[in-house]
Amino acid sequence: MSSLSLKNLSYQYDGQKVIENLDLEVAENEIVCLLGASGCGKTTTLKAVAGLLTPQHGQIVIHGKTMSDDSQFTEPQHRNIGMMFQDYALFPHLTVAQNIAFGLSKFNKTDKQARVNEMLELVHLSEFAERYPHELSGGQQQRVAIARALAYKPNLLLLDEPFSNIDAQVRFQLINDIRQIIKDQKVSAIFVSHSKEEAFAFADKLAVMHKGKIAQLGDAKTLFEQPACKEVAEFLGQGIYIPAKAESKREFTTSFGRFTSTKACEIAQGAGQIYIRPAHIQLENGVNNDVEILQSRFIGTEFIYQIKVAEQIIEVPVESEHALNINEPVTFKIKPHAVNFFS
């Protein structure tokens, strides 16, 4: 059974369509990241799942129970969902232990104390039980928030930009810790982020949103290597489009020469474009084939060259030992890789 199933979900604010016929399935114990450009409807989707707004159309099913469809609506407090938002929303006048105990009103005193202790241990904050939120670091506050969200054993956890206030230096350690906590508790989670690096580190699957729909759902490697559309390709990493003709599923002709993909591209047919990421570009001194070096900078182990090619600008790293002589002609080559072709 899916943990969460969204079917044909639509939502509009004052006539402005934000989510349109959105479908999404989250499996049990799976962490899915809603990823996409600002304003594409990520938070609105999360709020609809939480029951904080009422979709105009569609169905929301959590663990086999319909929470919302055209004829019914379950209030947020009856959805058994844990929520965590970017400001953590801890109660400043309550201690860490009291914050975690907050949602446990249905537990008796002994069970409540046992569950709070269990959660404190889980997030490694037992010795901070009597502190107040302002006496904790950002990462510790966030661990309290996750402990509170998990304390009453929710069916589903919703996290909106949970790592955005965390210092970059500790962020990835914390992401690993919290991922492990969620996995240990065998809860499914939907997580909203702007950052693909966070999504790659935290989620099992990514759901890239575009114009109120899920453009593609899959694991990070699949989305990165086989994006279903230009929006997904571009969102997951910068690149440039090179006009190309598919001679077969593997052979492509471009103005930079003939090129063989390392993997068959099933949709390749006729004239189109291939999407080239910096890692697929090889620059070397030789004959200039319509590439212009705009800038170069040294960043330690490599040089970064900003180049203009096919009327687009891209930054390409080159290891120091292969540094270019930028006063001489430069050749643009496409390295062997699994091609992304768009017709």
Ligand SMILES: Nc1ncnc2c1ncn2[C@@H]1O[C@H](COP(=O)(O)OP(=O)(O)OP(=O)(O)O)[C@@H](O)[C@H]1O
């Ligand atoms: N209460 C509201 N009233 C009217 N429009 C709203 C409201 N909340 C959000 N919107 C609009 O709905 C669209 C989607 O908003 P949403 O917050 O879901 O986007 P998002 O993908 O989470 O964006 P971000 O990444 O910037 O947080 C945006 O165009 C936003 O301006």
